[in-house]
Every structure is written in structure tokens, then in C-alpha cells.
Amino acid sequence: MRAAALPRDARLRRAADFAALRTVSGRLGGRCFLLRFGNNDVDTARLGLAISKRCSKRAVDRNRIKRLAREAFRRARIALPHVDILVMARDSAVKETGEALLAELDMLLRKVRPLKREGADGTIAR
Structure with missing residues (x-):
């Protein structure tokens, strides 16, 4: 079981990291999930989960x-760019099968790309 664990450096742990993704980030949405992602300065992709009681x-x-969500991230982590990813679930995720949820997350994670860095005028180019 330990071999499949998500390493500590592959998880978002600080509140500031979560807040940064909520303000300036890229977004991807599906039927069951909403992903927010943004560049990071570490050498690996990192995952944060925000599954609220509103979902269930x-x-x-x-x-x-x-x-x-952790399993889908674990599978795709090698191919992901160096970004932070925040996964939020919609209400419909509770009713779906595990296979359908994994398929949607795999599809969304394949679409994640690094954001362009800030320009000279301070705006973020996308």
C-alpha cells in the first residue's frame, strides 16, 4: 500500500497555495468536476482537493x-507539466460510477497545460 501512496511533495498543503489557485488560474470543467490549475516553482505537479459538503x-x-481523484492524479502525474491542480467536485459526482469519474478526471488531466507567465504590464497571458 505504501508504494502507491502520493508523496508529500505532490500534495498542496498550505492555505496560500489553495488561495492562489482560486484567484489566478486556468479552469477546466466537466460534468462532475471542476479543475483549477496554475504554474508552480517545484519540479513536480501537485494536487489539492476541495470536496465540500455541498457535493454530499x-x-x-x-x-x-x-x-x-488521487488515483487519477497518481496515474497521470508523470505526464503532467509542473502545475498545481485543485480538484472540486460537483453534485453529480456522487451519482456516477467510479469508472465514469476516473474517465472524466483522466480526460481533464490530459488537457492541463502550463499557463503563460506574467507579461511586462503585470497581466497574465493565457
């Missing part, structure tokens, strides 16, 4: 979605 009141449902 039951902790067992939220934990299932988190496990599936």
Missing part, C-alpha cells in the same frame, strides 16, 4: 470521490 452531506461519498 455523507463523508463516505466525499471520501470516495477524493480516493478516485
Whole structure:
């Protein structure tokens, strides 16, 4: 079990990292998930999860979605650019099968690309 664990440096842990993704980031959406992503200064892609009670009141449902999101990220991590990714679930994720959720996350993670750096005038080019 330990060999498949997500390493500490591949997770978003600080509140400032989450806040940065909520303000200036790229967005991708699907039926069940919304992904926000932005460049980072570390040598690997990092994952953050924000699965709220609005998605489901039951902790067992939220934990299932988190496990599936971590698994999809674990599979795609080698091919991802050096970005931070925040995964948020929609209400419809609770009703979907695990295979459907993994397929959607795989598709969204393949679309993630690094954002262009800030220009001379301080704006972010996309």
C-alpha cells in the first residue's frame, strides 16, 4: 500500500497555495468536476482537493470521490507539466460510477497545460 501512496511533495498543503489557485488560474470543467490549475516553482505537479459538503452531506461519498481523484492524479502525474491542480467536485459526482469519474478526471488531466507567465504590464497571458 505504501508504494502507491502520493508523496508529500505532490500534495498542496498550505492555505496560500489553495488561495492562489482560486484567484489566478486556468479552469477546466466537466460534468462532475471542476479543475483549477496554475504554474508552480517545484519540479513536480501537485494536487489539492476541495470536496465540500455541498457535493454530499455523507463523508463516505466525499471520501470516495477524493480516493478516485488521487488515483487519477497518481496515474497521470508523470505526464503532467509542473502545475498545481485543485480538484472540486460537483453534485453529480456522487451519482456516477467510479469508472465514469476516473474517465472524466483522466480526460481533464490530459488537457492541463502550463499557463503563460506574467507579461511586462503585470497581466497574465493565457
